[in-house]
Amino acid sequence: MAGRPREFDRDQALEKARDAFWTRGYEGTSMADLVSALGLASPRIYAAFGSKENLFREAVVLYETREGSFATRALAEEPTARRFVERLLRDAIEVYTRPDLPRGCMVVSAATNCAVENDGVLRWLAERRRARNTLIVERLRKGIRDGELKPDTGPEVLGDYYTTVLFGLSVQARDGVPKERLHALVTVAMQVLDARLSGKP
Amino acid sequence: MAGRPREFDRDQALEKARDAFWTRGYEGTSMADLVSALGLASPRIYAAFGSKENLFREAVVLYETREGSFATRALAEEPTARRFVERLLRDAIEVYTRPDLPRGCMVVSAATNCAVENDGVLRWLAERRRARNTLIVERLRKGIRDGELKPDTGPEVLGDYYTTVLFGLSVQARDGVPKERLHALVTVAMQVLDARLSGKP
DNA sequence: ATGATTCTTTATCGATCGACAAAGAATGAA
DNA sequence: TTCATTCTTTGTCGATCGATAAAGAATCAT
Known part of the structure; x- marks a missing residue:
């Protein structure tokens, strides 16, 4: 046998x-x-x-279970939404720019343009990107519920925003933008969330 | 003849x-x-x-001379760096989500993954993405020089930031995220620049 | 009208695409 | 030892890839 x-x-x-x-x-x-x-x-x-x-x-x-697992890891290990988002973005940069690995995010770049017969693969990856978005939105929603974040901006909007930054980071990393520049840009992007901290918790 | x-x-x-x-x-x-x-x-x-x-x-x-010309148009028509960036991002969204055209940015998505023999095409598009970045940086630099923007954040960092958002918008549009959501996210992204307006001119 | 030139049509080129058939080789079960 | 099973090797399948040769058709200059 x-x-x-x-x-x-x-x-x-x-x-x-x-x-x-x-x-x-x-x-x-x-x-x-x-x-x-x-x-x-x-x-x-x-x-x-x-x-x-x-x-x-x-x-x-x-x-996803190795290099791409930074999202779930950040979710598990970071106590606040603010720290979750920053950890997510900075860990992403580290993965996207590791010299011993291909650059960028595999889920973002492995099937953006496809022949018709492989649309299935394309949609399958798109679903996975959407899942990333959902994960971020849910964490931000919790942050609002917990009183960490002011509720005046919806978690969906903030989630779309940081998802967009995350995807953009993949394109930039793939183009060879060094990680120092990407980290600097993330510092700027985090101010959007800083402006929404309630300061109470 | x-x-x-x-x-x-x-x-x-x-x-x-x-x-x-x-x-x-x-x-x-x-x-x-x-x-x-x-x-x-x-x-x-x-x-x-x-x-x-x-x-x-x-x-x-x-x-680039048609749909992708919104960047140079924004540069020519908008009087301030603040208005240039917002116009750039919002016009990009309109192009990326037009129902009668393919979604996303052609320069971002038409050759992200390529066989080895077509690396030339890939690099050629990457150069064009870099040109977009340079354009944005230069306009921000002028905004600082003009006193419109506070000089405490370098134009390179801000330029990288908005370039990253722009590229991320292309990925999101390609995934079918409706333009209303993208516009909402841009409103959030603009606050980074609002926080750097000198308020003087 | 004739010839040079350019476009259109038909047919196909060699290379490469993803995938597999068939036979030989190595294992465990009996 | 024999046999069923699974892996490895060799060779190749039809389809499609980007690209063209060759011949017919339409134009202009002379």
Whole structure:
């Protein structure tokens, strides 16, 4: 029932695939690219991952549970909405500009332009971006409920605002803007929230 | 010396190509897509535009002189840095969400992920994004020089900030976020600049 | 009218795309 | 040891990629 054991490490192969997709995007990475990046003949890749699309989806999930997990980590570890947002943005910058990893956010940049036949992948990533937005909005809503933030600006608007900054950071990082500049810009962006601190809590 | 006249309108064909590339990106738009979108056999396209890459570059230039010209227009028509930035962002939203055009910014989204062989196109678009940043920075620098803006935050930082918001708006528009939400977020983003108005002039 | 020139049409080029068939090799279960 | 199972290897599939050759059609200059 067991059969011949796989000779390569599936997790390591998935990491290499993630890097390839992260760098070149879904359609920009061909099977030939994957064969050379993973060091595996294509039938071995298909045997282990089913299809290029499924490999991509697994790679994105890996990205989200590793590099892309800063959002949920900030949510768990930061006690205030103010600190959550800043932590989120600054951790994002660190990930987007790490010299040993592809630049920018994989979820933002891996499938922005796609042929018609891959619209499914495109929408799947868009959903994940929307989830990021929802996460931020919910945390801000809690901040208002807790009395940390003044309620005069809706959490949806503030959430849209910081989500937009987050996505913009990915584009900027991908263009090679150094992280110092991105951090400086985040300092400025945080003043929007500072102006809405109730000062009471 | 004249030869047979061309039977189709080159400018109209270029517009259709711009829409196709704007929607699907450079690599996401195949020659077959262009043949059907332009209604022209591929040899006619090659005769008129040389290559797919050259057609794309012409399409981007067309985009910049039409839909993407809001930045230079804001620069020419708005008397203050404050008004320039808001006009820039709000006009951008209008373009990015026009129901009769593809969503988002063509320069931001038409070549974010690319195969290795098309890195040239990718870098060419990145340069154009950098030019937008420079434009914004220069206008802010003038605003500081004129005494409109307090000099305590450098124009580079503020420019990076609004460029990042602009790029983020493109991602959000492409994801289908309605323009009302984007305008609301811009209102919030403008407070960063409001806090830096000297109030003197 | 004729010839040079340019556009249009038809047919197709080699390369690459994602994906897989078939056979050989290595394992565990019986 | 035998067999079912699974992985690896080799070779290749049809479709599509961007791009063009070659021939016919339409224009202008002479």
